[in-house]
Amino acid sequence: RTKTADISREKSAQLFEKAKQYFPGGVNSPVRAFKSVYGTPLFIERGDKAHIWDADENEFIDFCCSWGPLILGHNNDQIREAVTAQLSKGLSFGAPTALENELAELIISNNRFIEKIRFVSSGTEAVMSAIRLARGYTKRDKIVKFEGCYHGHSDSLLVKAGSGLVTFGETSSAGVPKAFADETIVIALNDKEALTAVFDQFKDQIAAVIIEGVPANNGLLLQTKEYIHYLREITTQNGALLIFDEVITGFRLGFEGAAAYYDVQPDIITYGKIIGGGMPVGAYGASKELMSCISPDGSVYQAGTLSGNPVAMAAGIATCKVLTQPDFYKNLNAKTELFVSEIRNYIEEKNYEVKIFTIASIFWFAFTDQEAILKASEIDPNSMELYKLMHRELLNRGIYFGPSGYEVGFISHAHTNEDLITAKQHIFAALDLVFG
């Protein structure tokens, strides 16, 4: 098997050179820099349905989907029309609008797991605020997080995290005061004993345990239902809150996310990505009682100039209206299942040492012979070299995967059968090259 010729990245390379003059590493978010995959980052110019085009006019079928938000694909008619209609009315008022009520109602009336919600502008903000709420409510300081789970870049949570950090071979950030990191206890996923030990050691000190609905920032680490239920039990027994970070899984595993998938009632749930239809929106929600601790009702302060931004709310409303249509998730998940199972069949037929882990419309290629990977430490960093090879070949064949082997892929409502058949053929060829 020979490699497909490299696509032109001339314009992207020029733009990147310029960007390096302005931004650290030439980017406004680290993983975009293509540091752990081949070549210069592609500068994207436009997207339509499941396709994107870069500055050199290369076309790709997009499986990154802006890292998850674009469950309806690019340039969705309903979202575009809703956003366009709002533009002429105003971009921001810093005052309440009916749009916030409308989005909140759409969410809360279709979600059994939260009674009140607060909109913010990013996933990071949502999680940071949820942690503050947990600490304010319990009057305790310590939090427990899991190795490999990424919860945004607030200080308390940049300890042994996934996503861009693990991509660059680090898992914690400089600049986090030791006193903050000391309040964050990190344990391995899927380890009941570690969880029990932590509650023994820090009795009555733990405000909350936070977990990604399904850990998806350090590979896709599918936890067992039993473990998640244990987590619920042990937190309740110890007076600690359970926070589900559903920035990826919310509105993705189903409208009610991982809480419904596991049939677990978390105390606080954070959302992001999909909720804004591609605009910057995050949110956190909980029971009325817990949410009454938030300012101005309560003493936990949290605010935002652009929170509940009308254009972003309009995009979110348009998105949620589509998501709540009958069989939306059934169809999307069935499409993904077929795509994944056909690739799995090919892999088995060829006896290639690679697995695809999947849930709902999320998938992850793991270059491993293990049947399951449940913990961050079970991923062999050397396997990322194989991802790098596959990523380059796929780009050259017009298939866009995220520029890191630790990140998951997404399938959107906009991916047609034809897109998926085309993508599958190129994935087969890329795997032949990797293992050839």
Ligand code: PMP
């Ligand atoms: N939590 C999770 C589970 C995430 O995946 C992310 C982002 N990938 C965040 C929080 C942070 O969200 P944002 O990048 O919007 O700040």
